[in-house]
Structure formats: C-alpha cells, structure tokens
Amino acid sequence: MVNWNDKLAGRTTFMRRSAIREILKLTQRPDIISFAGGLPAPELFPVERIEAATQEIWRRRSSESLQYNTTEGLTELRDWIAARLSRGGVNITRDNILIVSGSQQAIDLVGRVLLDDGDHLVLESPTYVGMLTAWRSYQPRFSVIPTDADGLIVDEYLETVLRQKPKLAYLMPNFQNPQGTTLSYERRVELVKLLAEYDVAVMEDNPYGELRYSGDALPALYELEAQQRGSTKLDGLVVYAGTFSKILTPGLRVGWVAAPEEVIEKLVQAKQGADLQTSTLSQILTYEVCKDGFIDGHIEQLRAVYRERRDVMLAAMERYFPEEARWSRPEGGLFLMVTVPEHIDSGELLKDAIEHKVAFVPGTDFYITGGQNTFRLNYSNAQPDMIEEGIHRLGTLLKEVTVRQVV
Amino acid sequence: MVNWNDKLAGRTTFMRRSAIREILKLTQRPDIISFAGGLPAPELFPVERIEAATQEIWRRRSSESLQYNTTEGLTELRDWIAARLSRGGVNITRDNILIVSGSQQAIDLVGRVLLDDGDHLVLESPTYVGMLTAWRSYQPRFSVIPTDADGLIVDEYLETVLRQKPKLAYLMPNFQNPQGTTLSYERRVELVKLLAEYDVAVMEDNPYGELRYSGDALPALYELEAQQRGSTKLDGLVVYAGTFSKILTPGLRVGWVAAPEEVIEKLVQAKQGADLQTSTLSQILTYEVCKDGFIDGHIEQLRAVYRERRDVMLAAMERYFPEEARWSRPEGGLFLMVTVPEHIDSGELLKDAIEHKVAFVPGTDFYITGGQNTFRLNYSNAQPDMIEEGIHRLGTLLKEVTVRQVV
Numbered sequence: 001m002v003n004w005n006d007k008l009a010g011r012t013t014f015m016r017r018s019a020i021r022e023i024l025k026l027t028q029r030p031d032i033i034s035f036a037g038g039l040p041a042p043e044l045f046p047v048e049r050i051e052a053a054t055q056e057i058w059r060r061r062s063s064e065s066l067q068y069n070t071t072e073g074l075t076e077l078r079d080w081i082a083a084r085l086s087r088g089g090v091n092i093t094r095d096n097i098l099i100v101s102g103s104q105q106a107i108d109l110v111g112r113v114l115l116d117d118g119d120h121l122v123l124e125s126p127t128y129v130g131m132l133t134a135w136r137s138y139q140p141r142f143s144v145i146p147t148d149a150d151g152l153i154v155d156e157y158l159e160t161v162l163r164q165k166p167k168l169a170y171l172m173p174n175f176q177n178p179q180g181t182t183l184s185y186e187r188r189v190e191l192v193k194l195l196a197e198y199d200v201a202v203m204e205d206n207p208y209g210e211l212r213y214s215g216d217a218l219p220a221l222y223e224l225e226a227q228q229r230g231s232t233k234l235d236g237l238v239v240y241a242g243t244f245s246k247i248l249t250p251g252l253r254v255g256w257v258a259a260p261e262e263v264i265e266k267l268v269q270a271k272q273g274a275d276l277q278t279s280t281l282s283q284i285l286t287y288e289v290c291k292d293g294f295i296d297g298h299i300e301q302l303r304a305v306y307r308e309r310r311d312v313m314l315a316a317m318e319r320y321f322p323e324e325a326r327w328s329r330p331e332g333g334l335f336l337m338v339t340v341p342e343h344i345d346s347g348e349l350l351k352d353a354i355e356h357k358v359a360f361v362p363g364t365d366f367y368i369t370g371g372q373n374t375f376r377l378n379y380s381n382a383q384p385d386m387i388e389e390g391i392h393r394l395g396t397l398l399k400e401v402t403v404r405q406v407v
Numbered sequence: 408m409v410n411w412n413d414k415l416a417g418r419t420t421f422m423r424r425s426a427i428r429e430i431l432k433l434t435q436r437p438d439i440i441s442f443a444g445g446l447p448a449p450e451l452f453p454v455e456r457i458e459a460a461t462q463e464i465w466r467r468r469s470s471e472s473l474q475y476n477t478t479e480g481l482t483e484l485r486d487w488i489a490a491r492l493s494r495g496g497v498n499i500t501r502d503n504i505l506i507v508s509g510s511q512q513a514i515d516l517v518g519r520v521l522l523d524d525g526d527h528l529v530l531e532s533p534t535y536v537g538m539l540t541a542w543r544s545y546q547p548r549f550s551v552i553p554t555d556a557d558g559l560i561v562d563e564y565l566e567t568v569l570r571q572k573p574k575l576a577y578l579m580p581n582f583q584n585p586q587g588t589t590l591s592y593e594r595r596v597e598l599v600k601l602l603a604e605y606d607v608a609v610m611e612d613n614p615y616g617e618l619r620y621s622g623d624a625l626p627a628l629y630e631l632e633a634q635q636r637g638s639t640k641l642d643g644l645v646v647y648a649g650t651f652s653k654i655l656t657p658g659l660r661v662g663w664v665a666a667p668e669e670v671i672e673k674l675v676q677a678k679q680g681a682d683l684q685t686s687t688l689s690q691i692l693t694y695e696v697c698k699d700g701f702i703d704g705h706i707e708q709l710r711a712v713y714r715e716r717r718d719v720m721l722a723a724m725e726r727y728f729p730e731e732a733r734w735s736r737p738e739g740g741l742f743l744m745v746t747v748p749e750h751i752d753s754g755e756l757l758k759d760a761i762e763h764k765v766a767f768v769p770g771t772d773f774y775i776t777g778g779q780n781t782f783r784l785n786y787s788n789a790q791p792d793m794i795e796e797g798i799h800r801l802g803t804l805l806k807e808v809t810v811r812q813v814v
Contacts, residue, residue: 002644004669007574007608009523015676042470050473051465058458063449066457066656101508101660105682112544116416134680137519167414201414237409249473251687253508262411269422273541275512279686280658 011137033390034359035377038177038334042381044305045249046289046298053288057281065281071272072264073099073256074283080291081256085240088223089232096234096258098267101278103207103255106241108134109274110203110257113266114168114239115140122161122169124152126337126366126374128177128205131170140167142368149328151176151183154190162198169195169202173221174209175333178366178376182331185218192224195237204240207255208333210247210299213307215331222258235260244286246334247299252282306334312384313377313391320395322402327377334380337363339373344401346375352401358393418544440797441766442784445584445741449788451712452656453696453705460695464688472688478679479671480506480663481690487698488663492647495630496639503641503665505674508685510614510662513648515541516681517610517664520673521575521646522547529568529576531559533744533773533781535584535612538577547574551775556735558583558590561597569605576602576609580628581616582740585773585783589738592625599631602644611647614662615740617654617706620714622738629665642667651693653741654706659689713741713787719794720786727802729809734784741787744770746780751808753782759808765800 028034057065072078078094086092100106107130115121115138123131125144143161146153152171162169173183183191195202204221219227222238229236243255257267271277289295310330317327317338327338338360340346346362353359363374379387435441464472479485485501493499507513514537522528522545530538532551550568553560559578569576580590590598602609611628626634629645636643650662664674678684696702717737724734724745734745745767747753753769760766770781786794 001642002606002608002667004608004667007521008673009519009521009526011523012520012673012676015673015680017676017679037475039475042474045470045473047465047469047473051462051469054461054465055458058454058461062454062458063452064658066452066454066658067449068444068446068657101682101686104680108681112416113419114414114416116418119416130680130683137680199409201409201411235408250475251471251473253682253684253686260409260411266415266419266422269419269424272424273422273511273537273544274515274681275508275660276537277660279508279660279689281689281692282686285688 014136014139016133032354032357032359033382033386033393035379035382035390036359036361037381038378039381040246040250040334041305044302046294049289049294050249050285053285056288057284061284065284067280069277069280069283071268071277073097073278074280074287077283077287080287081242081258085258088219090223090226090234091232092234092258095261096264098257098259098264098271099278099283100255100257100271101275102245102250102253103205103241103243104130104134105274106255106257107131107203107205109267109270110239110241111135111138112270112274113263114201116167119168120164120166122166122200123368124171124176125368126178126363126371127170128172129365131205132365144368147179147181149181150187151181152187152191154187154194159194162194162200165198166200169200170205171202172205172207173218174206175211175330175335177208177333178335178361178363179328179337180330180333180335181328182215182218188218188221188224192221192228196225196228199237201237201239204238206240207243207246209242211303211306211334212332213303213310234258239263244290247295247302248286248289252279252286254278254282254286306380309379309382309384309387312387313379316388316391317395320392322395322399324402325398334378335376336379337374337376340398341402342373345372347372349375349397349401352397353394356393356397358390358397360394421543421546423540439761439764439766440789440793440800442786442789442797443766443768444788445785446788447653447657447741448712451709453701456696456701457656457692460692463695464691468691472691474687476684476687476690478675478684480504480685481687481694484690484694487694488649488665492665495626497630497633497641498639499641499665502668503671505664505666505671505678506685506690507662507664507678508682509652509657509660510612510648510650511537511541512681513662513664514538514610514612516674516677517646517648518542518545519677520670521608523574526575527571527573529573529607530775531578531583532775533585533770533778534577535579536772538612539772549775554586554588556588557594558588559594559598561594561601565598566601569601569607572605573607576607577612578609579612579614580625581613582618582737582742584615584740585742585768585770586735586744587737587740587742588735589622589625595625595628595631599628599635603632603635606644608644608646611645613647614650614653616649618710618713618741619739620710620717641665646670651697654702654709655693655696659686659693661685661689661693716786716789716791716794717743719791720784720798723795723798724802727799729802729806731809732805741785742783743786744781744783747805748809749780752779754779756782756804756808759804760801763800763804765797765804767801
C-alpha cells in the first residue's frame with residue numbers, strides 16, 4: 001500500500017466534503033421530509049419544452065451540439081445573457097460574458113484569478129458555504145460583517161474593514177443563501193459608494209435574484225456602481241455571477257460570469273486550464289429553451305409555486321414553532337434560517353430531527369465562527385402538505401428541547 | 408476605469424490562452440484545410456443512437472436527468488467504467504472512480520490535490536499542452552525526459568531524476584498528444600519498476616487508448632503496477648484518467664479519474680469546490696448511449712475511418728514532403744508530429760501555410776524549451792481527399808522554404 005498522505009498538496013488540509021451534500025445523501029430516505037437540500041422542484045422542470053428543444057437540436061444542429069466549442073461559450077447564449085443583463089441600463093456585451101459550468105465554477109474561477117494565498121476577504125455572516133469550500137484553500141484572512149433582516153450591515157465597522165484595502169468582498173444581495181434576506185436599496189447605494197471610495201472589488205453572486213415572491217425588485221450592485229461612476233459599461237469593480245440552475249434546471253450545469261473585459265480575459269484563461277469549456281449540448285439546449293421569452297413565463301410559474309410554499313412554511317412555523325425560535329422572512333429564493341436559543345446545538349438537534357423524520361442543514365457551515373444555534377430550511381422542494389407536516393414535526397421537537405432545557 | 412491589474416492574483420502571470428484554441432478560431436475559414444485542431448470527426452458522431460437515448464431519457468428519467476446529482480457522479484456510469492477498467496485483471500470498483508467534466512478537469516483536479524507551489528514534476532518532452540496550461544500556475548520545477556519513437560526514454564537519466572523524489576510524473580503512454588507515439592511494453596515494465604522503487608506517483612492520461620489502428624494493445628501502467636506489487640486492487644502509485652471525448656463526443660464533457668480511494672476522496676472534495684458535479688444529463692446520456700456494447704461497435708467504426716485517414720496522411724507525406732522533414736508514425740490516436748530542419752521556425756511557417764490555405768499547430772507550446780522546428784498534424788477531422796490536398800499544399804510550401812534556406 002502506498003502512503004498518499006505525504007503526497008497530498010498542503011491545500012488539501014483545507015478541503016472537506018460539504019456537510020450539506022453529505023446530509024443530502026442521508027435524507028433521501030422516502031419517509032424523511034427533508035428541508036435540507038437546495039433543490040429546485042423537479043415537477044416544475046419544463047420537460048416538454050426541453051424535449052421539443054432537444055428534438056430540434058438533433059434535427060438542425062446535432063454535430064455542433066456534440067463537438068468542442070470555444071472556452072468563452074456559445075455566442076448566441078452569451079448575447080442572450082448580455083441583453084438580459086443590459087435591461088437595467090448598463091450596456092453589457094458578449095465580451096463581458098463567460099459561460100461557466102454552474103455558478104459554483106464562477107466562484108472557483110474568480111478565486112483563481114483574484115486570490116493570492118493569505119488575501120483579505122470581506123464576507124457577510126452567515127455566507128454561502130460553497131464559496132467557503134472553494135476559497136478556503138487560499139487560506140484567506142476573513143473579515144466577517146454581521147447581517148440583519150436587511151442584509152449586510154453597512155456601517156462604520158464595514159468602512160473600517162474596507163479602509164484596510166481587502167482584496168475582494170463577496171455577497172449575495174438577493175435572497176441570500178442561507179438566510180433568504182435581501183440587501184436593502186439604501187444599503188446597496190451606500191455599499192457601492194464605499195467600495196468605490198476604497199477601490200475594493202466585489203463578487204455579486206445572484207443565483208436566486210429572479211425568484212422574487214413579494215416586494216419590489218432592486219437594482220443590482222453592478223447597475224448602481226456604473227450609475228455612480230456615470231458609466232454605461234460594465235467596467236467597474238463588480239464581478240457578477242448568475243446561473244440557470246434555479247430558473248431552469250441545475251442538471252445542465254450552466255451559469256455565467258459578467259465582468260469587465262480584462263477580468264473575463266483572465267477567467268477564460270483559467271477556464272481553459274480547468275475544463276476547456278462548458279458542455280456544448282447543455283449550452284445550446286439552455287439557449288433553445290430560454291429564447292423567445294419562454295423563460296419569463298416559466299419564471300412566473302416558478303414564482304407562483306414557490307411563493308405558496310414559502311407562505312405555507314412561514315404560516316406553519318408561526319403555528320408550530322416555540323416562541324423562543326426566531327426566523328428570517330425571505331421575499332424570494334429557496335431558503336430561510338431559524339435561530340433557536342443558544343443552548344441548543346443544531347448539529348445535535350439534526351440527529352433528533354431525523355428520528356422525527358424531518359431534516360434541515362445545521363448552520364455552522366455557513367459561519368466562520370458560531371452559528372451552532374441556527375439551521376437552514378429549504379421550501380422549494382416539498383409540496384405544501386409535506387411542508388406543513390414537516391414543520392409540525394420539527395416544531396414538536398423544538399418545543400420538546402426548548403422545554404427540556406428550561407426545566 | 409478601474410485598474411484590475413493590481414487586483415489579479417500572482418498565478419495569472421502564468422496563465423495564457425492556449426495558442427491551439429486561438430489558432431482554431433483563425434482556421435475555421437472554409438477555404439483552409441486545417442490539421443490544427445484535435446477535433447473528432449463530427450460525421451461519425453452516433454447521432455441516431457444519441458437521439459434515441461435522449462427520447463428514452465425524457466420518457467423514463469427526465470427529472471433525474473435535469474436535477475442535481477452527487478459530486479462523485481452517476482452510480483451506474485461509475486460502475487460501467489469500473490467494470491471496463493477491470494478487464495485487465497485489476498479489480499476496480501465505483502469507489503475508485505470520479506466522473507469529471509472532460510479529462511482536462513481530471514488534470515486540473517489532480518493538480519489541486521497533489522501539487523504544492525514549486526513542486527518537482529517529471530514530464531515527457533514534448534508533452535500535452537493542456538496539462539502545462541493547468542499546472543503552470545503552481546510554478547513547478549520541470550524535469551523533462553526526452554522521447555523517441557517508443558515514447559519516454561527510460562534510462563539512467565530518468566532514474567537520476569526519480570532518485571530526487573519528484574512529486575509526480577505525467578505521461579500519455581498511448582498515441583501521445585502531440586507525437587502520436589506509444590510507450591513500448593519493455594519501457595512500461597521498467598518505468599513502473601522505477602516509480603515503485605523511488606515511490607513516485609504518476610498520472611497516466613489515456614484519452615486516445617481505445618483508438619488503436621495497428622499493432623497490439625499494451626497493458627496500462629496501473630495494470631502493470633498492480634501486477635508488480637502482487638495487488639489486485641487500484642491501490643498503488645497510478646492516477647489514471649480517461650474520457651468519452653474521443654470515443655463518443657467531446658461536447659458532452661464527460662471523463663473520469665480512476666485512483667486509489669483516498670485520492671478519489673480528495674478529488675471529490677476538490678471537485679465540490681470547482682463545479683459541484685458534472686452535468687447530470689451528459690452523464691446519463693453517456694451511459695445510455697454506451698451501454699449494452701454499443702460503444703465497442705462504435706469504436707470499431709472510428710478505428711476503421713481514422714486508420715484510413717492516418718494512412719492517407721502518411722502516404723501523402725511520403726509523396727509530397729521534402730526529404731529533410733521527419734515525422735512520427737502513430738499506431739493510433741489523432742496526431743502525428745513533424746520535425747523540419749532547425750533553421751525553420753514553425754510559428755513563421757504557419758503564416759505562410761495559412762497563405763497556402765493549410766494549417767497546423769506549431770510545436771513550441773508542447774515543449775518547456777525548444778521545439779521551434781516541429782509542428783503537430785491532426786488527421787481525424789478531414790476527409791481523405793482533403794488530407795491529400797492539404798498535405799500537398801504543405802509539402803509544396805515545405806519544399807520552398809527548405810530550398811530557400813539551402814540557397
């Protein structure tokens with residue numbers, strides 16, 4: 001037997017399996033109601049449209065769909081995304097767009113292109129665990145900015161941090177994973193002003209932005225930032241990422257980065273080394289399904305279904321959860337986050353929950369430190385009656401453990 | 408305008424666009440006969456079988472195909488690959504297999520998991536440019552081992568290098584890109600013995616192995632290595648990579664790594680951070696197309712067509728190339744390499760060639776140093792009459808420049 005331990009790279013010390021993806025495996029037992037995953041509802045996948053698009057592809061462009069394509073990605077898909085991102089007034093072109101294999105790859109490539117070992121990063125807390133998975137291997141120094149119901153708290157503390165000239169800030173302004181909270185308009189304006197003042201780049205990760213169920217849509221950071229600079233181009237401090245995973249299907253693995261051209265150039269070079277290109281078939285299929293306005297009607301349908309599920313979950317939580325529990329009230333996206341009294345460890349709680357045939361994701365993975373008394377719930381991947389039943393089970397358990405500790 | 412240069416990570420200095428992929432863009436003019444790419448022949452894609460498989464997928468497993476799956480990859484595809492790789496007597500299981508997004512990702516992930524900055528690597532020269540693209544950012548120290556018609560030269564020099572305990576060796580034993588040469592049986596046995604003696608790991612990259620047109624198939628390094636250790640398991644020094652890109656289609660982006668379980672565990676963690684998983688649809692489609700022996704019949708067909716194209720190219724070279732030119736005579740794969748007199752720079756030659764409406768890839772990208780008087784020709788992606796015509800054009804040019812210099 002060979003000893004591989006002494007052959008592994010140092011960065012593997014900072015790699016670990018995502019607890020969420022591992023928990024997902026455990027909770028696939030059919031008797032468990034799982035709020036653990038981040039899965040879109042498969043019954044809403046537009047299978048008929050996808051099937052029709054596939055037939056059209058085999059008829060019209062089969063060879064092209066199965067052959068290599070450029071690293072940058074399918075031209076017509078890049079044009080389509082660029083046009084969509086330009087609707088707010090910033091003139092984005094295909095040269096600002098790189099197609100990636102899901103937005104996790106956007107995060108990974110941005111890290112490769114921007115992060116040196118030990119760089120200083122600014123994060124909201126809690127934050128997206130997949131970003132931590134990708135970027136921890138650079139052993140960065142994290143400055144953790146607290147959040148409330150309006151997202152990242154933009155105040156003197158943040159300014160103090162930005163004054164230190166960190167390399168990069170990362171945030172999800174819309175329906176953030178894990179909390180589902182949204183950065184308010186006032187804070188966006190103020191944040192963008194501060195980033196410009198201290199010349200700090202930001203990765204604006206927006207996988208859920210189109211899934212809004214209530215309240216008004218807010219401008220993206222890249223839009224506000226261009227506006228403040230008086231620019232009509234994407235040539236500022238924002239690197240923006242989006243994905244088809246939540247509005248179409250995750251299984252095709254198609255996302256994008258929108259960024260200034262010189263950043264895209266480096267991201268293209270990094271992607272050549274990483275995987276040459278994203279699946280040609282996935283890209284053509286995504287384009288053929290989305291075009292001609294289909295995706296907008298489909299998103300409306302998703303919003304209606306997910307809005308109901310969110311409402312059912314929130315109502316059930318009001319009914320069944322003990323008064324000691326608090327939780328976020330998202331205006332969109334797939335998640336909300338629950339905070340329970342500090343003496344309750346949600347990792348331990350999960351074991352009891354699985355006994356009660358209900359599952360969630362413990363919060364610690366979303367925090368650099370702390371979060372033991374928090375957990376994330378997903379409401380997109382269960383029918384309303386299952387949500388009601390699952391929250392009932394979880395509420396019963398929460399009341400037990402809350403009382404148990406008080407006694 | 409923001410100055411991004413001072414924000415880029417240091418490793419971006421070592422990134423560059425692949426000259427090959429850039430040349431590919433230039434040579435897509437229809438009047439140019441291009442031997443530059445590494446494209447499989449699109450007219451051989453099994454479109455009917457793929458179309459039938461797709462229809463079956465939409466009928467039987469549409470939701471699954473469009474949903475997230477595990478990072479490790481589709482279980483039945485991992486089982487299928489494991490069974491195929493076990494045919495030589497090593498007992499490989501699904502736990503030895505990670506599905507990746509094409510074998511370029513295999514190289515990238517192996518780098519992440521095994522390479523620290525400045526590590527010492529052993530390469531054959533010339534070697535695969537995509538590996539250099541991926542691994543150069545670790546700023547490794549390269550030990551370059553010369554090759555001849557039997558592949559890597561396994562001699563005292565190699566032993567001297569291995570004695571220094573490099574981190575990793577990388578090679579393509581079969582129909583190597585760019586030369587098309589194959590490591591002989593005797594050298595494989597000797598190489599594996601030396602690697603074991605000095606405890607040096609090797610990445611055996613085998614994208615073309617199934618495309619053999621003449622000569623006898625040789626055992627893989629992982630097979631010889633297990634045999635030498637008296638093991639029946641994949642628990643030695645070899646990390647093996649393969650792909651469906653050359654035997655099925657490259658556009659689906661499906662490849663695999665086969666390695667000892669503890670290496671796979673780390674590769675899975677690295678892949679979670681890189682892109683979560685490979686396209687579910689691509690994996691299911693690949694499995695459904697390949698299963699029940701279809702792929703073996705398909706490979707037979709590819710072999711017949713590519714064999715003829717190789718033979719046509721070699722015969723045309725005999726006819727049209729000046730006697731000063733030398734070239735490899737591959738037993739399989741997609742490429743061969745030409746060496747011209749040292750005073751001819753193949754980068755300059757390419758400009759003349761494009762004037763003559765024929766294209767190739769200059770050799771320098773495949774070398775750490777040198778190779779200016781070499782270039783790579785691909786014979787899989789042109790019909791025989793076009794090969795004949797393209798080699799005629801190139802031979803005419805070569806005779807011109809050879810004479811021009813002699814005069």
